[in-house]
Amino acid sequence: MPPDADNHGDECVRRVGDAVALTLAGDITEIQADRLGQTFHCLFDDGVYKIVLDMTRARFISSTGLGRIMMAYKECSSNGGYLRLVNPQPLIVDILQVTKLDSVLEVFNSVEEAVAHKSS
Amino acid sequence: MTDCSSPNSKRSREKANIAKAALDSLRDEISSMKQEIARLRQENAGLKSEMDAHETEARLARSAPDAPCDEHALLRARYDRDLQIARQLQLRLNPVWLPQMPGMEIAVKCVSGAKASGDFYDVIELGDNSYGLLIADVSGSGLRAAVVMAVAKLAFRTFSANQFSPKAILDKVNAALCDSTPESYYLEAFLGVLDADNMVLRYVNASQPPPLLLRDKVTRLDGRGLFVGMFDDPGYEEKTVALEFGDRLLMLTDGALDRFGPPGAARDARIDEVLTANRNASLEDMVELLLQVPPAPGYFEEGDDLTILALEVAQSPVAVHELSIESDPAEIRHVERLILGLLETKGYGERSLFATRLALEEAVTNAIRHGNKHDRTRKVHVTFFLEDDRATITVADEGEGFNPSEVPDPRGVEYLEREGGRGLLLMRAYMDEVSYNDKGNAVTMVKYAPWARKKSPGG
Numbered sequence: 162m163p164p165d166a167d168n169h170g171d172e173c174v175r176r177v178g179d180a181v182a183l184t185l186a187g188d189i190t191e192i193q194a195d196r197l198g199q200t201f202h203c204l205f206d207d208g209v210y211k212i213v214l215d216m217t218r219a220r221f222i223s224s225t226g227l228g229r230i231m232m233a234y235k236e237c238s239s240n241g242g243y244l245r246l247v248n249p250q251p252l253i254v255d256i257l258q259v260t261k262l263d264s265v266l267e268v269f270n271s272v273e274e275a276v277a278h279k280s281s
Numbered sequence: 282m283t284d285c286s287s288p289n290s291k292r293s294r295e296k297a298n299i300a301k302a303a304l305d306s307l308r309d310e311i312s313s314m315k316q317e318i319a320r321l322r323q324e325n326a327g328l329k330s331e332m333d334a335h336e337t338e339a340r341l342a343r344s345a346p347d348a349p350c351d352e353h354a355l356l357r358a359r360y361d362r363d364l365q366i367a368r369q370l371q372l373r374l375n376p377v378w379l380p381q382m383p384g385m386e387i388a389v390k391c392v393s394g395a396k397a398s399g400d401f402y403d404v405i406e407l408g409d410n411s412y413g414l415l416i417a418d419v420s421g422s423g424l425r426a427a428v429v430m431a432v433a434k435l436a437f438r439t440f441s442a443n444q445f446s447p448k449a450i451l452d453k454v455n456a457a458l459c460d461s462t463p464e465s466y467y468l469e470a471f472l473g474v475l476d477a478d479n480m481v482l483r484y485v486n487a488s489q490p491p492p493l494l495l496r497d498k499v500t501r502l503d504g505r506g507l508f509v510g511m512f513d514d515p516g517y518e519e520k521t522v523a524l525e526f527g528d529r530l531l532m533l534t535d536g537a538l539d540r541f542g543p544p545g546a547a548r549d550a551r552i553d554e555v556l557t558a559n560r561n562a563s564l565e566d567m568v569e570l571l572l573q574v575p576p577a578p579g580y581f582e583e584g585d586d587l588t589i590l591a592l593e594v595a596q597s598p599v600a601v602h603e604l605s606i607e608s609d610p611a612e613i614r615h616v617e618r619l620i621l622g623l624l625e626t627k628g629y630g631e632r633s634l635f636a637t638r639l640a641l642e643e644a645v646t647n648a649i650r651h652g653n654k655h656d657r658t659r660k661v662h663v664t665f666f667l668e669d670d671r672a673t674i675t676v677a678d679e680g681e682g683f684n685p686s687e688v689p690d691p692r693g694v695e696y697l698e699r700e701g702g703r704g705l706l707l708m709r710a711y712m713d714e715v716s717y718n719d720k721g722n723a724v725t726m727v728k729y730a731p732w733a734r735k736k737s738p739g740g
Contacts, residue, residue, distance in 0.1 A: 191610035191646055221635070223642045224703035232700045252635050259710045260703050261692040 174200070180211035182247075182272045186218035189226035197226070201233040210242025213275045216249035222256060234266065243267075245275040367397040367427035371586075374434050380406040382477050384596035388564040390572060392536075392587040399426035399468070400534045400586035401434055405441050410477045413441050413450070416489065416532040416590050417470035417509070429466045433458060433509070437472070447472040447485040448519035451509065455487075455517075458510030467511040471502075471532055479667065480524040480594060481626055485517045490538050494522065495529040495560070499553040502530075523627045526669050529564065530592045531556070533571070536585035542577035564593045602665040606645075608653040608678075613645045616663050620674065623667055630731050636711035637672065637728050643704035644676040644724050652678025652722055670733040671713075675725045682721030 173184040181204060189197065204212060212233060234244040246268045249257065257263040269275035371393050379387055382404075391402060399419030407413055415437055419426040433454065440453040451472055458467070471492055473484035484502055486492075491503035505518035524530070541555075542548045555574060559567055568589050604619060606612035620641065621634050629637070645661055653659035659679040666673040691702040709715045714727035 190642055191613070221638065223639065223646065224701070224707055225646060227703060228700040231698055235698055252632070256639070256707070260706060261697060265697060 174204075177213065177272055177276045180213055180276045181209050182213045182215055182276075184215040184218065187220055189219055189222040189229075191223065191225050194223070194225040194229045198229045198232065201229065201236070205236055205240075210237045210240040211276075212237055212242070212244045213247055213269075213272050214244065215247045215272055216253060217247065219249065219253060222253055224260075227256070227260065227262065230266070231262070243280065245269055245278070247272050247275050363424045364395075364397055367422075367424040368393045370424075370427040370431060371397055371399075371401065374401055374431055376403055379404045380412060382412055382475070382592075383410065384477060384480075384594065385475075386564050386593040386595040388568045388589075388591045390568050390587070390589045392572070394536060394586045395584040396422040396586075397424075397427055398422040398536065398584075398586045399430050400536060400588040401430050402532070402588055402590045403434060403437060404590075405438060407441060407445060407474065409445070411445055412475045412477065413437070413447075414473040414475060414482075414530075414532070414590065414592070415470065416492075416534060416588060417468045418489065418534045418536075418586070418588075419468045420466060420508075425466065429458075429462050429468070429510075432461060433468055433470075445474055445476075445483075446519065447474045447483055448517045450474075451485050451487060451506070451515075451517050455509045455512075455515050459513065462510050467508040469535075470509050473502075473530075475524075475592075479623060479626070481521060482524055482530070483519055483521050485519050487515065487517060490533060490535060490544070492530060492532040493552065493556065495531065495556050496525065496527070499556055501549075521626060524594050526594050526596070528594045529567070531567075531571075532588075532590040534586065534588040536587040537571060537589050539581050539585065540572075540574050540576045543580050548577075564591055567591065602667075604663045604665070605660045606663070608649045608655055608657055608659050608661060610646065610649060612661075613642060616645060617641055620663075620665050620672070623665070624672060624728075627667065627672075628731070629672075629728075633728060633731050637674075640708045640712045640715075640726050640728075641674065641676070643708050644674070644726065647704050647724075648676050648678035648680075648722075651683065652680030654680065670730050672728045672730070673725065674728075675723055677718075677723035680722050682718075684721055685717050 173186075175182050175184075183200065185197070187193070201212075204210075214230065230244070237244045244266070246266050248270060249268065254263070254268075257266065257268075267275075267278070269278065375391055379389070387404070389402065391400060393400075399422060401415075401417055401419075403413070403415040405413035405415065417430075417433065419430045419433065421429075436454045436457045437450065440457070441450050444450050444453075451470070454470075469488045469490075471484065471486050471489040473482050473492075475482050484492075484504065485506055486502065486504040487506040488508050491501035494500040494502055502520070502522065504520045505516055507515040509515070538544070538548065538552070541551045552571075555570065556567070559570055562570060568591050571589055572587060602619060602623070604616055606615060617638055621638055624634060624637060641663075645663070648661040649655060653661065662675075662677045664675040664677075685705060688702065688705050689696055691697070691699065691706055696702060705715075708724070708726060712726040713729045714725075716725050717723065718725075
């Protein structure tokens with residue numbers, strides 16, 4: 162899977178109940194991660210700490226991308242919210258396992274399921 | 282971005298000089314060929330009018346079967362003389378000298394048959410360690426076929442200048458021949474362009490019997506494409522195959538194949554059997570063997586030209602690529618395109634490509650961020666070796682270096698939720714070998730080919 166020029170890791174934001182669902186697409190590497198970081202900060206400025214990341218269309222993620230997600234995860238957790246993942250592709254699930262982030266980040270099959278889930 | 286032609290690299294400079302010299306000699310050759318074409322055109326025109334005269338005589342002879350015997354004898358003598366000219370022309374056109382292709386062995390046999398049926402071959406040095414491999418068979422026989430052959434052969438040489446795509450070359454040759462040869466004269470041709478740095482063969486098959494690629498078994502390199510010199514839109518399809526150490530590529534014309542019987546599955550099976558049974562014979566012996574197979578009874582006719590052009594990958598190809606980029610994350614994609622593109626051609630699958638891309642992304646990002654500290658005047662140097670069973674990538678920066686053993690395991694409880702520190706872990710997890718130089722500013726990573734030993738998740 163060589164990098165694709167048209168793959169800018171576009172994001173799409175929508176409100177689902179009291180949470181915000183963020184759709185990630187394409188490659189989440191150095192360049193795209195910066196924009197993702199800005200998006201997270203905009204949400205925090207608005208007081209949004211319940212975030213669901215829809216990973217269905219994400220093809221690739223680097224440690225920088227993971228770093229931004231962990232930054233947001235900590236921010237959400239320490240403000241009484243959550244950051245949850247939806248439907249990451251198998252190659253990305255592998256990365257979560259290798260880095261043991263699968264023990265921290267909860268994964269769901271759909272945005273609705275992720276939002277409806279009650280924290281234990 | 283700078284690539285292999287970067288003036289910083291001695292190897293690149295040498296390579297550029299060699300390529301330039303090759304190009305210059307090709308230019309000389311082309312200009313002498315242009316003269317040769319002009320000369321042949323004249324000769325062709327002369328021959329044509331002579332042949333038309335012969336045909337008139339022959340028609341007359343046919344319409345007057347009771348013509349005196351000495352007329353027949355005269356025609357016969359002229360026909361014989363023409364054939365002799367045709368054979369001489371054919372012999373003269375075959376290369377007297379074949380370029381040395383590093384790591385490749387070559388064997389060739391071209392027997393001009395009694396009918397002089399228009400077989401020819403060529404090995405054309407294209408520069409940049411790339412070579413054009415051509416085998417062709419002109420329709421018909423005799424003097425006309427030989428003249429068409431001469432024109433075609435020179436057209437291939439002319440249009441392969443500065444051109445590495447067999448389809449682009451064939452398209453031009455086809456257009457030129459459509460314009461310049463008499464109707465109903467055309468040729469079957471196979472044209473491959475071998476990139477000997479990467480051992481990749483790009484090819485187009487314009488209705489030649491498909492060449493045989495002998496590995497453990499025999500594969501036929503077929504593809505779409507009509508005869509050359511006949512149609513405005515011959516629909517040539519360019520294909521690519523990655524060659525491996527020990528591969529043999531055998532290009533045979535009809536005349537050589539016909540010994541094995543009429544075209545079809547039975548003939549293919551018979552050829553495959555001979556090739557696999559003699560896998561250990563030398564390349565030259567294998568060519569001889571193919572020419573000495575007892576001809577299939579009731580089908581094979583003596584008199585056709587026989588041509589076999591055979592190549593063997595005699596050395597494990599080691600391709601080295603060097604690339605230097607500015608300390609800008611946007612430049613990473615150039616490195617990824619080059620390396621992943623070559624790996625994909627070589628046959629690495631999706632998981633291996635994903636793993637290599639991830640490791641590259643991490644290594645280059647580290648070099649930019651921690652090594653060069655985002656200083657745009659400092660560069661990141663990437664070296665890439667591709668061997669049969671592995672790809673080796675070195676990423677070096679111009680920084681002070683670091684001690685990788687001081688980087689904590691990011692999977693530890695106290696580090697798990699940190700934002701950074703996972704790059705090295707991912708490189709080690711997704712590549713088969715990862716090591717640093719003493720200074721700590723260059724990392725070397727190895728990815729085994731999917732067909733070699735598997736270890737990492739991207740295996």
